[in-house]
Amino acid sequence: MKSYHVDLTPFLNNSGTCDEHKDCGESSFSVGKSYFPTEHLPKFGELTQWEDVTFIFPTRTNEGFDNVILEEQTIPVKQNSYSTVSIFGASNNGNFFDTVRLFLDDKEVHQFKLKLSDFIAEKSWFDDVPVLNCPFVRNPINDLHHLQPKIYCHHEVLPPNITFNKIKFGENPFIHIFSITLGNVEGGNVE
Known part of the structure; x- marks a missing residue:
């Protein structure tokens, strides 16, 4: 299966990672x-594999942003017929879900519920799978070794023949997205 890695750089609006011995802002x-x-995550901009899905860990912006908090963004993607949407992220302060809507120009063609478990939950609350596990949570005062944060994958299999060129999110300040990969079973590289 060929993959299309969605460029989230223009939409990054939150700092979810912090370097050791640094002011995290x-x-x-x-x-x-x-x-x-x-230091326990992929390098910024690195292509990473999880099962049969690749994803690109985001590049940190000059402002220090490395993930997207949902604020009703509309994210353009290359128009194609995709078979899967894999969203890598996590929630904080609870387990949350929100509606993701797929559009072809101005027409909604499909929607699904994005469900992401809390990043410090011991077990996944939904069917999302922990993809990246860290041995502790970084905090400005000290590292919290009794908590092991996780980044999950919400993997959505789409109905056949869904062609779209926009992804629209709802508004939920507790859902964070690090990466999105679209799968295409029709062959042909869509990168």
Whole structure:
């Protein structure tokens, strides 16, 4: 299966990772100023494999942003007929879901519920699978070794013949997205 890696760079609006011994800034993954430790994640911009899906860990912006908090963004993608949507992310302060809508120009062609478990939950609340696990949570005061944060994958199999060129999110400040990969069974590289 060929993959299309969605460029989220223009939409990054939150700092979810923090380097060791660095000031992580005002933005954080959770209300409690918690972060994923950078040294236990893929390098920024690195292509990473999970099962048969590849994803690109985002590049950190000049502002230090590395993930997307849902704020009703409309994200353009290359128009194609895709078979899957894999969203890598996590929720904070609980387990959350929201509607993702797929559009072809201005016409909605499909929607589904994005469900992501809390990043410090011991077990997945939904059917999302932990893809990246860290041994501790980074906090400005000290690392919290009794919590092991996770980034999950919500893997959505689409009905046949769904062609779209936009992904629209709802508004949920507790859902964070690091990467999106679209799968295409029709062959042909869509990168």
